[in-house]
Amino acid sequence: MPKSQVRKKKVYTPPTDIRPAATAASKKPSPMWLPITAVALIVIGIAWLVVYYLSSQQYPVEAWRYWNLAVGFGCMVASLGILSRWR
Template identity: 30%
Template sequence: MPESKTRRQARRQVDPAASTERKPLPLWYKIIMFGTMILGLLWVVTYYITQAMFPIMNIGGWNIVIGFGIAMVGFFMTTRWH
């Protein structure tokens, strides 16, 4: 059976979960989020441009894993962005 409008309004006023507001993310969070994505991209690009001489020469192909790992931290942080 359908509820009346007054009953629905009364339930909304009592429900604390319905009244919670999402606060915007702080500026430092956004800076770190975009910074890690850019840093990971620069890590991989540097590896390819320098033909495996930089950022860390002795680990070879693991530089790609490190670069994508750093970028993924930034991408995982975007799940909280609203």
């Protein structure tokens, strides 16, 4: 049986008037404070939760009760938001 011919597709290149141009501003590296702040927020959030559980819900702030969980997880979610800006 004869082998069928393989078709090769052309590589698509968009027209130059549609293609987005990379600007110099988008290639700037992130400031040094960004990863430091994100890691600090992660550590603070984990430490807050560990202290909350190990102290039988008395510390860091006893009056907040279960809102202490929101503070700990909120710090970690905020760090994810900051890390999404990291280049």
